Amino acid sequence: MDATSHITLASLAQQVLVGLSRTTILFIVSSGLSLILGVLRIPNLSHGSLYMIGAFVTYSAAVFIGGSTGFWLALIIAPAVVALLSLAVERGLLRFLYDREHLMLLLFTFALTLVFGDLVKLIWGSDYRSLTAPPLLQGSFDLAGLPFPRYNLFLLLLGPLVALGLWLLTNKTKIGKLAKAAAVDREMVAAMGINVSWVFAAVFCIGCFLAGLGGALVAPTQNITQGMDHTIIMEAFLIVIIGGLGNMWGALLGALIFGLTDAIGILVWPQFAIVFPYVAVVVVLVFRPKGLLQSTW
Amino acid sequence: MLENIKNHRGLWVVAGLALLLAFWPSLVPRFYVYLVSLMLVTGLLATSLNLVLGFGGLYQFHHAVFYGVGAYGAALMIKWSGLSPWWGLLVGPLAAALLSLVIGIICVRLSQLYYGMLQISLGSLVWAIVFRWYSFTGGDDGIHGIAVPGAIASVSGAYWFTLAVTAACLLVMYLVINSPFGRVLMATRDNSERAEMIGVHLIGHQLIALVIAGFFGGVAGVLFVVVEGSVFPDMMFWTLSLEILVMCLLGGWFTFMGPMLGAAMMVGLRTVVGIYTEYWTLVLGVILMLLIFFLPQGVLGFIGAKRTPAMAHSRRED
Numbered sequence: 001m002d003a004t005s006h007i008t009l010a011s012l013a014q015q016v017l018v019g020l021s022r023t024t025i026l027f028i029v030s031s032g033l034s035l036i037l038g039v040l041r042i043p044n045l046s047h048g049s050l051y052m053i054g055a056f057v058t059y060s061a062a063v064f065i066g067g068s069t070g071f072w073l074a075l076i077i078a079p080a081v082v083a084l085l086s087l088a089v090e091r092g093l094l095r096f097l098y099d100r101e102h103l104m105l106l107l108f109t110f111a112l113t114l115v116f117g118d119l120v121k122l123i124w125g126s127d128y129r130s131l132t133a134p135p136l137l138q139g140s141f142d143l144a145g146l147p148f149p150r151y152n153l154f155l156l157l158l159g160p161l162v163a164l165g166l167w168l169l170t171n172k173t174k175i176g177k178l179a180k181a182a183a184v185d186r187e188m189v190a191a192m193g194i195n196v197s198w199v200f201a202a203v204f205c206i207g208c209f210l211a212g213l214g215g216a217l218v219a220p221t222q223n224i225t226q227g228m229d230h231t232i233i234m235e236a237f238l239i240v241i242i243g244g245l246g247n248m249w250g251a252l253l254g255a256l257i258f259g260l261t262d263a264i265g266i267l268v269w270p271q272f273a274i275v276f277p278y279v280a281v282v283v284v285l286v287f288r289p290k291g292l293l294q295s296t297w
Numbered sequence: 298m299l300e301n302i303k304n305h306r307g308l309w310v311v312a313g314l315a316l317l318l319a320f321w322p323s324l325v326p327r328f329y330v331y332l333v334s335l336m337l338v339t340g341l342l343a344t345s346l347n348l349v350l351g352f353g354g355l356y357q358f359h360h361a362v363f364y365g366v367g368a369y370g371a372a373l374m375i376k377w378s379g380l381s382p383w384w385g386l387l388v389g390p391l392a393a394a395l396l397s398l399v400i401g402i403i404c405v406r407l408s409q410l411y412y413g414m415l416q417i418s419l420g421s422l423v424w425a426i427v428f429r430w431y432s433f434t435g436g437d438d439g440i441h442g443i444a445v446p447g448a449i450a451s452v453s454g455a456y457w458f459t460l461a462v463t464a465a466c467l468l469v470m471y472l473v474i475n476s477p478f479g480r481v482l483m484a485t486r487d488n489s490e491r492a493e494m495i496g497v498h499l500i501g502h503q504l505i506a507l508v509i510a511g512f513f514g515g516v517a518g519v520l521f522v523v524v525e526g527s528v529f530p531d532m533m534f535w536t537l538s539l540e541i542l543v544m545c546l547l548g549g550w551f552t553f554m555g556p557m558l559g560a561a562m563m564v565g566l567r568t569v570v571g572i573y574t575e576y577w578t579l580v581l582g583v584i585l586m587l588l589i590f591f592l593p594q595g596v597l598g599f600i601g602a603k604r605t606p607a608m609a610h611s612r613r614e615d
Contacts, residue, residue: 037410041410043410043413043414045539093586096590097589097590100589100593102356102409102410102413103356103542104589104593106358106413107539107542107543107546107585107589108585108586108589110539110542110543110585111581111582111583111585111586111589112582113536113582114578114579114581114582114585115578115579115582115583115586117578118576118578118579118582119579121576122576122579230534230535230536234417234418234421234535237414237417237418238418240414241411241414241415241418245410245411271429271430272426272429272430274422274425274426274429275422275425275426278418278419278422281415281418282403282419285403285407285415286403289406289407289411290407290411
């Protein structure tokens with residue numbers, strides 16, 4: 001609690017900026033979760049596992065290729081690997097379950113979580129890994145007398161780009177428009193002669209790609225360990241709930257609220273920082289039980 | 298589906314099982330006494346979840362939090378209060394019931410998936426607090442060597458206590474489900490709009506069911522303390538909640554004894570698999586996938602459906 005006395009405006013500003021860059025990762029992961037929830041109506045518990053796999057693959061790819069190139073290539077390779085893995089799972093197993101109730105789908109994604117968790121343990125062992133960012137993104141620069149890490153700036157710039165990309169994807173491409181239509185009324189889309197099954201596959205794949213991208217981006221900022229899947233999935237669930245299920249802008253808003261309350265929590269009361277975002281969620285839900293923005297269903 | 302229990306063959310099975318359980322400690326080595334105690338505890342937990350999940354139709358994704366709070370309530374009371382440990386055993390379930398009421402009030406107005414996702418998140422918050430509050434809860438180490446009352450401290454003493462309490466709790470839950478309240482609860486599950494239309498107070502009934510389920514989840518937690526003598530935060534981690542869901546699925550969640558059977562099978566299987574490999578979760582994941590694809594109504598549900606083919610095989614709730 002003695003941290004309270006040291007809070008200055010500058011340290012608050014710095015913490016807010018760090019919180020905002022963390023928001024980027026939260027947004028990327030939870031927008032993928034939200035996309036899958038909105039279109040497929042699956043609360044994908046394995047989203048966290050895919051995030052973890054993304055981080056581990058990033059590590060392995062970056063180490064294998066080596067140097068700065070390794071890192072930049074790994075940022076592309078890891079999400080692609082995760083997306084391919086998810087496509088295999090969707091085509092091989094998940095697509096046969098779409099007419100079952102939510103509970104079965106949830107339990108299926110839980111089964112995936114269990115299997116992926118142990119597969120990661122089998123492949124990478126139980127030790128943690130750490131990855132250093134390339135020299136370009138190392139160190140920090142001066143921000144009104146306080147150091148601000150360069151990698152966080154990189155994340156801060158990347159967030160809006162990903163949001164823009166997602167917006168273009170859902171609003172300007174055929175698959176995005178089909179996905180939006182299928183989210184509202186899948187029978188009608190099928191009646192128009194469109195293969196809804198493949199729309200679902202594409203959406204699931206894109207959603208999981210985002211989980212992998214989140215994992216890749218988080219890799220240099222923390223230890224890559226078993227169990228990082230469990231933390232992120234609960235955070236992503238909360239963010240999606242605050243924002244409104246299936247709403248991409250909701251995911252952005254939710255990630256902002258979560259990231260900022262978490263950052264301020266760390267400043268005010270480090271031991272129980274985690275409580276702050278939850279309190280924010282409860283407050284939001286008391287006033288808007290269906291989330292801040294319109295949910296798609 | 299409760300007819301399974303009522304008809305004669307079911308009755309014989311239950312009677313035979315009761316007789317076996319009554320003489321269990323004098324028949325087998327201590328490890329198996331302990332194992333059956335653990336099965337009973339887990340089965341009670343799964344049955345209490347099924348009260349709101351199978352019979353109430355509520356997506357209670359994080360039920361283990363009440364198990365954990367029950368156990369921690371007892372453990373902390375015994376550790377810090379200095380009163381007789383029996384008080385701890387009483388406080389645990391009450392704390393769980395209270396928490397269930399609080400979480401229920403926040404979540405109960407939301408529709409199914411929303412309810413489940415918020416419930417699992419709030420439950421995780423409780424876990425996070427317990428996990429970080431080192432000075433009070435022992436953090437990730439948990440609390441060990443809890444002084445349970447001397448009369449029930451031995452392996453067989455814990456077994457008798459667990460057996461008696463579990464049997465009493467199952468009886469109470471059976472009576473609750475077959476009471477007018479239970480029937481109304483099932484009506485809210487099958488068609489909540491129609492139930493409200495004929496004057497049922499929907500949220501009230503769901504909240505009462507949640508508090509009852511939370512209470513018995515807490516009792517299971519207290520029994521765990523009696524059997525194990527320790528508590529740790531993993532008891533209320535969300536993966537355990539989903540494992541209990543799997544137990545309900547395995548046994549059959551529209552049957553009363555299904556979760557008990559599922560829990561016994563799962564605890565037994567974990568023990569056996571644990572001898573051969575450390576990758577139990579991988580095995581569990583594969584079993585779960587097989588269940589979802591080939592046996593979605595569970596073991597008891599499968600047997601029940603075979604006996605009465607006219608009964609609806611699947612019940613969609615979308």
